[in-house]
Amino acid sequence: MTEEVVATAGEGAMEVKPLSPWADTWRRLKKNKLALIGLVIIVIFLLVGGVQEIANLLGPQNASETATAAQRPWWQRGYLAPYDPNGGDFHAGPAGPINPPSMKHLLGTDYLGRDVLSRALVATRISLLVGIIAVGIALAIGLSLGPISGYYGGAVDSVVMRMADIFFAFPYILFVLLIMTVLGPGFRNVFIAIGILSWAGYARLNRGSVLSVKQVEYIEAARAQGASDLRIIFRHVLPNTMAPIYVAIAMGIGGAILTESALSYLGIGMRPPDASWGSMITDYQTYFFAGQWWMLTFPSVALVVTVFGFISFGNGLRDATDPKLKE
Numbered sequence: 165m166t167e168e169v170v171a172t173a174g175e176g177a178m179e180v181k182p183l184s185p186w187a188d189t190w191r192r193l194k195k196n197k198l199a200l201i202g203l204v205i206i207v208i209f210l211l212v213g214g215v216q217e218i219a220n221l222l223g224p225q226n227a228s229e230t231a232t233a234a235q236r237p238w239w240q241r242g243y244l245a246p247y248d249p250n251g252g253d254f255h256a257g258p259a260g261p262i263n264p265p266s267m268k269h270l271l272g273t274d275y276l277g278r279d280v281l282s283r284a285l286v287a288t289r290i291s292l293l294v295g296i297i298a299v300g301i302a303l304a305i306g307l308s309l310g311p312i313s314g315y316y317g318g319a320v321d322s323v324v325m326r327m328a329d330i331f332f333a334f335p336y337i338l339f340v341l342l343i344m345t346v347l348g349p350g351f352r353n354v355f356i357a358i359g360i361l362s363w364a365g366y367a368r369l370n371r372g373s374v375l376s377v378k379q380v381e382y383i384e385a386a387r388a389q390g391a392s393d394l395r396i397i398f399r400h401v402l403p404n405t406m407a408p409i410y411v412a413i414a415m416g417i418g419g420a421i422l423t424e425s426a427l428s429y430l431g432i433g434m435r436p437p438d439a440s441w442g443s444m445i446t447d448y449q450t451y452f453f454a455g456q457w458w459m460l461t462f463p464s465v466a467l468v469v470t471v472f473g474f475i476s477f478g479n480g481l482r483d484a485t486d487p488k489l490k491e
Contacts, residue, residue: 192484199480205473206414213292215244216285245282250437252276262451265458272458274448283439284462290440291470294355294424295417301359302416306366307409311397313367314374325371328364336361340423344432354433358420369412373405411482418474425467441467 193199247269252261261277263269271281313324331339343357377383378401386396427433428442436443441463448459 189481189484193480196480196483198476199484202473202476202478202480205469206477209288209470209473210292212244212285213288216289217292245279245285246270247279247282249278249283249286249439252278262456264456271462272456274459275451280444280459280462283444284441284466287439287441287444287463288466288470290351290434290438291421291424291467294351294358295420298355298358298362298420298424299413299416301355302362302366303409303413305360305363307370307402309363310367310370311374311402311405314371315378315393315397315401321371324367328368331361331364337423337426340427341430341432344427349427349432349435351434351438354424354427355420358423362416362420365416366409366412369408370402370405373408374401377401377404407485408482411478411485414474414478414481418471418478421467421474422471 261273262275263273263277265272269279269281271279271284274280274283309324309327313321339361340357343361344353347353347357374397383396383400386400391399424433425440425442425445428440429446431443431446434440434443444463445460445467448456448463452460
């Protein structure tokens, strides 16, 4: 166990104070500058997406009572989006609907006169919800089947792992495309497809951890006290095998955001006119080569930076929790 040396006041002796696992992980994580950059990106992403979600929950369901975004209440427009993300204006500026960045529209307008900054900010909420809900669905399935598989072994383990092998056998993105083709496009179907197809990785990862701890002393003590198998699995085994899962969650949210953007880019993700980074990229890519670079730049940068943040933080967290890398 990592230890911290502390001087005892009024005495010349030195007292050894052990660090908790979380404090030790944070101490090591702080040494990884790239992981800290990723953590800052994640915090900003969560703040922006969370504020947009709060604005969406506080606003009325019917947002068409007023004609323009400027006339709407602040909770209906959203805290951060300066304009209605779906409200177009064919006379947005001297050049018509398409206008470069200016003081009025900081990131310009698109081919329908919609504010690019507003659409990109609202798309952050979509990515936040898809990432969190999809990973939540995958965790609910994976952390139910994985511990049971590793704890019981035998036929139960074989059945669960063969199910996982079936999901691993298909290329992930093609499997998602197949599910989305069956379910159809839409926000709800996106995170359902991603969540259902991602559980196998969490189940297999947790199963390996369960195999390494299910015969240790505190598990034997729980059995001797008459604890049921389910209590042992979810009260004693699972909490002590979650360290690798935390790393997988950070990586999984970044992967889910990227998958949603890919689906929207292919036209089977979010339905128009709802904004998504992927749908914005596919809508604006032709205008980029025509000289209207501002449409494509912000959603592309936002997607790359956000996924980079989750992956960098996940890699740093993996190194910080790896006992082989401890001093």
